[in-house]
Each structure stands twice: as C-alpha cells, then as structure tokens.
Amino acid sequence: MRTLLHSFLPVLAAVALLTGCTSLGGLKPLAPTVASSWHATLPHGGRSSDLLAWWASFKDPSLEALLQMADRENPTLQEAVANIDKARATLDSTRSGLFPSLDGSASASREGNRGDDDNTLTAGTTKSGGLDASWELDLFGKTNKEVDAAASRAEGEVWSWHDARVSIAAEVGDDYVQYRACRELERLYRDELASQRETIRATERSAQSGFTSMSDLALTRASAAASSSSLTAQRGECEILVKSLVQLTGGDEPAVRRLLDQGRGRIPQPSAVRITSVPAEVLRQRPDVNALEAEVAAAISDVGAAKADLYPSLSLSGSISISQSTVTGRAVPWSFGPALSVPLLDGGSRRAAVRSAVADYDIAVASYKSGVLGAVAEVETALVRVDTALRRISDARSAADNYQRYFQAVDKNWTSGGVNILDREEARRSAQSAAITLIEIRRDAVQYWISLYKALGGGWSAPTGAMASAQGMN
Secondary structure, three states: OHHHHHHHHHHHHHHHHHHOOOOOOOOOOOOOOOOOOOOOOOHHHHOOEOHHHOHHHHOOHHHHHHHHHHHHHOHHHHHHHHHHHHHHHHHHHHHHHHOOEEEEEEEEEEEEEOOOHHHOEEEEEEEEEEEEEEEEEOOOOHHHHHHHHHHHHHHHHHHHHHHHHHHHHHHHHHHHHHHHHHHHHHHHHHHHHHHHHHHHHHHHHHHHOOOOOHHHHHHHHHHHHHHHHHHHHHHHHHHHHHHHHHHHHOOOHHHHHHHHHHOOOOOOOOOOEOOOOOHHHHHOOOHHHHHHHHHHHHHHHHHHHHHHOOOOEEEEEEEEEEEEEOOOEEEOOEEEEEEEEOOOOOOOHHHHHHHHHHHHHHHHHHHHHHHHHHHHHHHHHHHHHHHHHHHHHHHHHHHHHHHHHHHHHHHHHHHOOOOOHHHHHHHHHHHHHHHHHHHHHHHHHHHHHHHHHHHOOOOOOOHHHHHHHHHOOO
C-alpha cells in the first residue's frame, strides 16, 4: 500500500498545481450596521415583569391553555419539528462520507444438465461470498465542508422551530385579545339595542297619545334597526375569530369554545415588557435572525466544498471474494489499491459551481442584513405603537365618560320634553362611538404589546439556552 501511495504523490502534486489555488478571501464581510441604542420611547420607562414569563403575566388560564394546545397540535410547529429531523438525517448522511464503507455479499446455487448423454453434467453446488470496501480520502476538505454546511442548516432549522413557536404564540394571543374585545363590543351593541327597544315602546305610547310625531317614532325604529345590524355583524366577527383560534390550536372547536366560555369576559392586560438591552443584544434573541446567520455559515461551507471539488480526489478500494464449487473447486480472487480522479476538462462546470456557491453566499448575507434591519425596525415600530396607544387610552376613557354623561343629561331632558328625539339620538351615537373607540384602543394596546413580544424574539434569554431546549425536544 505504501508503494502504491508513493507512486501517486508526484501525480497528485502536479495536478494540484494545474488546478490552481483558491481561497475564501473574496467573500463579502458580514457586518450589518446596528444602532447602539433604541430611538423610540420605552413604554412605562421599562418597568415590567420578566419577559420569559410574559404570557403568564396575563393571568388568564384560558389563554394559557390555548397557547399550550397550539404548541402541541399546530401543524406548522409539527412541520418545523419534521424539518429538524430531516436536517439532522441529512447531516448524518453527509458525515458518513468521512468513513470507509464496507459491503458484503453471499450467494449459493445448484446447477446441472440432464440433456443428451454427451451434454449431461452432474449436478453441482456453487457457493460464494465477498467483501467490497471503499474510502474516499478527504484530502482537500470537501466532505468536511459539506458536513459543516449540513450542521449549520440543522442548527438553522432548530432556530426556525423557535421562530415558529414565537409566531404561533403571538397569533394565538392576538386572536384571543381580538375575541375578547369583540365580545365587549357585542355586549355594547346588545345593551344599546335593548335600550333603544325600550325607547321605541315609550315612543309608540307617546305617539298613540298624540304627544310624539310619527317621524320621531320612525327615527327610533331606524336607529334600533341599525344597532341590530351592527350587533349581527359583530357576532359574525366573533365567530370568525373563534374559527381562527380553532385553526391555530389544531382543530378541536368544542374544546376551544369551552375555554373561551370559561375565560374572563374582558380584554386581558399583560405586564409591560422590560427592554434594558441594546439593539445588538436583542438580535441574539431573535430566532429568525439566528436562522439567517446559520444559513450564512452554511453558505460559506458550500463555497469551500465547491472550491475543494476543483482538486483531485483520491480513494482507496479493495475487494475479496471466495467461491466454492463442487465442479471447479475453490477460488479466492482479491484486489486493493488507490484510485485518483483528476478534473482536467469539464467545460467549466466546476468553476461555475464555485461562482454559484459564492452567489448563494452573497444572497445569504443580503438576507441576513435585511433580517437584522427588519428586526430592529419591528422593535422600534412596536415601541412607538405601544407608547402611542398607552397615551391615547387616558384621553379615550375621558371622552367616553364625558359623552356618556352628556347622553344621560340629554336623555333626562328628552324624557321631560326638553329636547327632541334627533338631539337624543345624536348624543347616543356620540356616546356609543366614544365607548367603541375606548374598547378598540385598549385592544390595540395589547396587540401592540404582543407585537413587541414577538419583535423581541419571544423572550429567549440566550441562544445557548434556546438551542439546549430545542435539542431536548425529542
């Protein structure tokens, strides 16, 4: 064996010189620019509970149960788990190329000929067995680079699983908040409709006595019909949100409805989110950014593997077989030796593969930089929206309270005949509109908190902790 290898070394060196030496120095650097501090106002001055226990801060058992159902049954998460298994299987398959392969075979047969006397052969038994071994030496690191690329992509799939969990949890929380706000609006429309029907009965009695015109009665009936239409539409919106929650949590609608019925009938309020880290540190919590970074690492390894393919490959192979026949006797043929494959003329396909791998790296870098900028922008945008919504709540509550007082005063005057029904209906619509606005702003504020939670990466305290929990998932 040593003699065979020594005879190949000069040839190997000459071919290496012919194929040229290529390095990774031409790859673009990965250096996105990130601000050193947040530019948006931090809500509540940063006072809050720990982000890791953020969903528990809602103190809503129904919401927590829905989140657990989604984590177990959501098909997107199940697909993400399958993608992890597939990526790890690909890694194991690629890593097997670093080791020798050995195949065995065995056969047995019995043959003869019962023809004419001149052609008659005595029946005989033939048995054979053999071993075939091969091993491609990773001289220029092609297989190792392929293993590195597969490992990076497996890591990226784990991060994608974390990202899917954060996204699904945010969707469930968002739909749940919308559902609770939807039911509050439904109750508002229902109470308004009940009040308007009382007004219709009073107006009918007054019209029959001649104290109220038929036009006033028509107006009260029209207002009640409009409220009834709004109530029907609102109930439909609530049902659509139920269907969305059923889809996110795996399809068990009776269970979802039971949880919604058992839950509190108000919009849940979370604790605030503490943001004490700078943007660059927050990016380490973002599973999607970490997945993009893993793809960059995989792309670098792909470039290395493509460049290693420009060089010759050396493999060792051998075989031995034993055959035993009652007719011909026993034979033990064997062979062993190295084989050198030299890329001489390929029409430029290998160098084109290198250029393609470098382009894939450039794409991965651009995607990573875009993901970083997008992540920072999401946090900044969510901060602005949360701060704006929180500032609006106080004014909206004041407007709702004062419009309600105004309506009550106008309603008292209408009862005593001091104002007409048109003034009363205008005051009622103003009070109702202000109450609806308050509910919507309170709903929006919680939705923006959820958006901020998602933008901050869902609360993973450190990438290593996230990786450990994912690897223990199975």
